[in-house]
Amino acid sequence: MSETSLVQELTKGLWEEIPPFRLVLGLCPTLAVTKAVDTGFGMGLALTFVLVCSNILVSLGRKVIPPKVRVPCFIIIIATFVVIVELVMQAYTYSLFLRLGIFIPLIVVNCIVLGRAEAFAYKQGLGRSIFDGLGMGIGFTLSLSVLGSIREIFGAGTWAGMELFGASFQPFTFMVEAPGAFVCLGLMLGVMNLAGKK
Amino acid sequence: MRDIIKMIVVLALLGALSGGGLAFVKTSTEEKIEYQQLKFVKGPAIQEIMEGCSNDPIVDRFTIKDGEVERSFYVGVFDGKANGVCYEGEGKGFGGAIGLMVGVNLETDELLGMGVTTHSETPGLGARAKEDPSFRAQFKGMSLTEPFKVMTDGGQVDAVSGATITSRGVCAGLTQSAEFYGRLKAQIIEEAAAFAN
Known part of the structure; x- marks a missing residue:
């Protein structure tokens, strides 16, 4: 395990395998909590924490966990960290917790977390698993923040609550509704594919 | 048989660890959460x-x-x-x-x-x-x-x-x-x- 390979594990989550766009995984929170940039960012951080912690435990326990019951084991590990995130958010960022609502408990069944445990951490060493989790988590956070920014700027005329345009700005409310999430995600996927071609 | 025992032991241990950890986090955040709920609902x-x-x-x-x-x-x-x-x-x-x-x-x-x-x-x-x-x-x-x-x-x-x-x-x-x-x-x-x- 050389230094470069660790860095590669980290950076692959940022572009080559950036979760919502390249792997097209974890779309439920991607579409649902990106009405504004702060909810997207908070969701990303919560998922990053769960992802890194579950990758660490799965990687450490990969020789002990019998293959036949690996999925229940993953679920226990992931669910534990999700509940920890939920409690900590309630204790320190209650208003964000209220706005994210059901999507925090739903991280348990998020396919990025389960997917990385199954496809990566269960087969790889501790160091690589940590970097993989970090990379994927940061990639997810970035994607949600960018998507949230675009939707908030066009849909509400604000960014993280700050007024950007004058009173004359007519908000394009389509962007903060559910169909706007799909259209916005599709356009971003298209742009990323174009950029990847060259 | 050995497989089954191993599965049971691993799952049980994992469950116990998770339960213990959660109980600890719950008791240490309980007071803060109560405060936050009061602050946002009745505050x-x-x-x-x-x-x-x-x-x-x-x-x-x-x-x-x-x-x-x-x-x-x-x-x-x-x-x-x-x-x-x-x-x-x-x-x-x-x-x-x-x-x-x-x-x-x-x-x-x-x-x-x-x-x-x-x-x-x-x-x-x-x-x-x-x-x-x-x-x-x-x-x-x-x-x-x-x-x-x-x-x-x-x-x-x-x-x-x-x-x-x-x-x-x-x-x-x-x-x-x-x-x-x-x-x-x-x-x-x-x-x-x-x-x-």
Whole structure:
């Protein structure tokens, strides 16, 4: 395990395998909590924490966990960290917790977390698993923040609550509704594919 | 056979570890979470009533057992004396229960103010009991020793227009809360004194 390979594990989550766009995984929170940039960012951080912690435990326990019951084991590990995130958010960022609502408990069944445990951490060493989790988590956070920014700027005329345009700005409310999430995600996927071609 | 035993042991151990860890996190965050919930649900009403106090009424709280029910009191310190207290009351409105936050000056038995916390009244009519600041403001300074009544019933309270039933419910809730306030007053003063600085 050389230094470069660790860095590669980290950076692959940022572009080559950036979760919502390249792997097209974890779309439920991607579409649902990106009405504004702060909810997207908070969701990303919560998922990053769960992802890194579950990758660490799965990687450490990969020789002990019998293959036949690996999925229940993953679920226990992931669910534990999700509940920890939920409690900590309630204790320190209650208003964000209220706005994210059901999507925090739903991280348990998020396919990025389960997917990385199954496809990566269960087969790889501790160091690589940590970097993989970090990379994927940061990639997810970035994607949600960018998507949230675009939707908030066009849909509400604000960014993280700050007024950007004058009173004359007519908000394009389509962007903060559910169909706007799909259209916005599709356009971003298209742009990323174009950029990847060259 | 060995496989099955291993599976059972691993799963059981994992479950136990997870349960233990969660119990630990839960107990260490419990107090903070309770505070946050109070702050966001009842906090705005308490803050408005206790405007100008030098402490945080949500932190400085105590409970008194009143028969079967446990009532919470939030203490406001003014000029170094713990002479303001907030507690919850309940009235019956048009659409169900109306949750009230009542603030009382312990020395004069006058209302410091009151606020509506939870309700299911008609939007635009009864709901204005919560939203309309002028309806709330009139209660400030009223004496808790007299029963509260709306003006059409010969009382002192100016009802929200178009929402007499809601206003009556608020008044009945206040009158009712005055009853247990009077009954528990000695205890309230004793407990509140501990928060003076």
